[in-house]
Amino acid sequence: MLARILAICAPPSVTMDETEERAVRGKQARIVRRGLSSTLAGSIIVTNITGFLLWLNLGAEVALAWTAGALAVVMARLSFNLSPRADGVIATAPGRFLALTATGALASGLIWASLPVLIGDPRALDDGAFVIFILAGTSAGAVALGAAHARIALAFAVPMLLSLAASLVFHGGSTFLVFAACVLIFAVLLAKGAKFGESTLISALRLNYEKSRLADSLAEANARAVDAMDRLRHLAHHDGLTDVANRHAFTEELARRIETARAGGDGFAVMLFDVDHFKTVNDTLGHAAGDDLLRTVAARCRAMLGPGDFLARFGGDEFTLLTPMSGGGGAVRHLAGRLVATFAEPVAVAGREIDIGISVGVASYRGEDQSADDLLAAADKALYQAKADGRGCWRAAEPARRDGRGESDRVMRSAAG
Numbered sequence: 001m002l003a004r005i006l007a008i009c010a011p012p013s014v015t016m017d018e019t020e021e022r023a024v025r026g027k028q029a030r031i032v033r034r035g036l037s038s039t040l041a042g043s044i045i046v047t048n049i050t051g052f053l054l055w056l057n058l059g060a061e062v063a064l065a066w067t068a069g070a071l072a073v074v075m076a077r078l079s080f081n082l083s084p085r086a087d088g089v090i091a092t093a094p095g096r097f098l099a100l101t102a103t104g105a106l107a108s109g110l111i112w113a114s115l116p117v118l119i120g121d122p123r124a125l126d127d128g129a130f131v132i133f134i135l136a137g138t139s140a141g142a143v144a145l146g147a148a149h150a151r152i153a154l155a156f157a158v159p160m161l162l163s164l165a166a167s168l169v170f171h172g173g174s175t176f177l178v179f180a181a182c183v184l185i186f187a188v189l190l191a192k193g194a195k196f197g198e199s200t201l202i203s204a205l206r207l208n209y210e211k212s213r214l215a216d217s218l219a220e221a222n223a224r225a226v227d228a229m230d231r232l233r234h235l236a237h238h239d240g241l242t243d244v245a246n247r248h249a250f251t252e253e254l255a256r257r258i259e260t261a262r263a264g265g266d267g268f269a270v271m272l273f274d275v276d277h278f279k280t281v282n283d284t285l286g287h288a289a290g291d292d293l294l295r296t297v298a299a300r301c302r303a304m305l306g307p308g309d310f311l312a313r314f315g316g317d318e319f320t321l322l323t324p325m326s327g328g329g330g331a332v333r334h335l336a337g338r339l340v341a342t343f344a345e346p347v348a349v350a351g352r353e354i355d356i357g358i359s360v361g362v363a364s365y366r367g368e369d370q371s372a373d374d375l376l377a378a379a380d381k382a383l384y385q386a387k388a389d390g391r392g393c394w395r396a397a398e399p400a401r402r403d404g405r406g407e408s409d410r411v412m413r414s415a416a417g
Helices: 002-009 018-058 060-082 084-092 094-119 128-145 150-170 174-237 247-262 278-285 287-303 327-342 372-388
Strands: 268-275 310-315 318-324 347-349 352-354 358-365 394-398 410-413
Touching: 018 060, 018 084, 018 094, 018 174, 060 084, 060 094, 084 094, 094 150, 150 174, 174 247, 247 268, 247 310, 247 318, 247 358, 247 372, 268 278, 268 287, 268 327, 268 372, 278 287, 287 310, 287 318, 287 327, 287 347, 318 327, 327 358, 327 394, 358 372, 372 394
Parallel strands: 358 394
Antiparallel strands: 268 318, 268 358, 310 318, 347 352, 394 410
């Protein structure tokens, strides 16, 4: 019977990884801590009642000694359970908190186990049956309140139940032998109940942990998916080298602005420009230097963009810029001049200062029946005129009307800056 009780008292066999065990044991420790304070408060009351019975039957000296020892252990356990130190132990090592609490419960259990020894023959006591009732009831209460951790409850209950059973057997008598058997059966049932209670709690805590971890994993996967979609959308509309808008995004934006202008909105201008002598840079300094130069061009252009401006890389060393028409086109002329002036300054590439310059072609849209192809063709023709005029300048053109007269594009010569 004793071996059976000891086998049952063994902790439930649960396999968990370190992270899961810390989380589950932490919740278990907090549950134990919440219930332990009320358990210990009840133990103080029962201890005083038992001390009073001992005083009536065994005298003040024995009663005071036993009561003082029992209360000292209970108060020490209660003090630790309510202290900030317990918070720290639970946070860092919940298993250690459970072990310390079980040790305190064992100390209390051993003090209560001394009662049958102090009493001796229960038949000599007027209130012997009541003492037995207190021992059995206290054990049951301890297991019920300590079901969150079987070893804590059983560390308190099993020593005094075994001591009581041994005392009943030692003092003989058929009635007491029956009592002893009942106590042992009671101890087995309490041990099984405590172990089942803890196993049920651990299973529930593990299930909650898995649900929480799954929810976190799903949230993380969803965040990664959202980031990936954002990245894909960004890549679909931006140039991978310079991170400005790509040709596809430019085409969409140009169509949108044409539609807005036709609906009575503001006009706009298209600027098409490329880097003068870019091929020479690529051939002499290498493609890495050429890529670095394109990134520098994009960065300088972004620095001068205003509200409503839209910059894109059209392909190779060619860039496009959409800008609102305002002030009778004065803002467009000013911006074109700034672009040319900005790249009149040397650019640092591959550890060297090089002179590049840009040529700019400008075509304006003022609400006429013009297509995107018309605007781009006009801007491209103006760009070629700027190159023919010596590069490092800008030229403006008016796109041909679709009036069937075959009117050619007219390029307006405009001074750089």
